[in-house]
Amino acid sequence: MIRGLYTSATGMLAAQTQSEVIGDNVVNIKTAGFKEQLASNISFPAKLIQRIEGNQVSGAVAIGGMGTGLGVDRISWSNVQGSLDVTDANADLALTTPGYFVVQTPEGERYTRNGHFQLDSAGMLRTAEGFTLQGEEGPIGPLSSEFSISADGTVMDQGQYVNRLRIVEIPEDALQRAGQSLYSSAQPVQASVGAQVRQGAIENSNVDLSGQLVNMMSVMKAYEANQKLIQTQDEMLAKAVNEVGKI
Structure with a gap:
């Protein structure tokens, strides 16, 4: 009985985590370059259930297995390409191939597909947060408009070569969230081969709203089912203690 309560409780916790992931996806549906988060579940090892005659454990008959709970294994990110919005703004950049732009932050290098950059007063390309866009030869700039x-x-200004964007590839299982559309890597990054950039465009979030709504409904039903199971098992425990125990 207590195992059943534990199993149902872990199911509710897993559903709650999935709900938070879905909520974060929906909130960032308008965030340029945002990658949809995916929560994968893992079941805890099942326990063998045996029928015991009296108090004798020896000679017990196996009658099946019972799950011991469910948890969220890890959070991964969808690598589906987001749609492109053409803005015709010089500082807006979109990657049309796998890879990430590199920006320099106070915490070190971070990676993003959000190409909504800005030209500051010194002619340097920066993110909205003020992080400098990196090229193969250092920060991009100074540039004219x-x-x-x-x-x-390749970055050109007034007919002169300036720099070349540094674009890297990161395995999906090495990505770690470091901001709204920023990521860090648990492994050394590698230069992207054959990366393609489109100036004057921005990649939208790749979150599928209809898919998120369907997932939310499934998560809510799973949460409610486990909640009902806990209530039922609590009632059975109450009867076992208050009624059966009197006999």
Whole structure:
């Protein structure tokens, strides 16, 4: 009975975590370059149930197994390409291939697909938070307002070569959330081969709203089912203590 309570409780906790992940996805549906989060479940090892005759454990007959609970194994990210919005703004960049832009933050390098950059007063390309966009030869800039970036990431300004965007590839299982659309890596990153950049466009979030709503309904039903199981088992325990115990 107590095992059943534990199993139902872990199911509710897993559903709550999934609900939080879905909520975060929906909140960031308008965040450029945001990658949809995916929560994968893992079941705890099942226990073998045996029928015991009297108090004799020896010779017990196996009658099946019982799950001991459920948990969220890990949070991963969808690598589906988001749709592109054409803005025609020079500082807006979108990756049309796998990979990430590199920006420098006070905590070190971070990676993003949010290409909504800005040209500051010194002519440096920065994120909305003020982090500098990195090239193969350091920060991108200083630039005039007429700079251009070719498909391979080469930055030109007034006919002169300036730098080339540094674009890296990161395995999905190495990504770690470091902000709304920023990520860090648990492994050394590698330069992206054949990365393609589109100037004057922004990649939208790849969150599928209809899919998130369907997932939310499933999570809510799972939560309610486990909640009902806890209530039922609590009632059975109450009867076992208050009624059966009197006999």
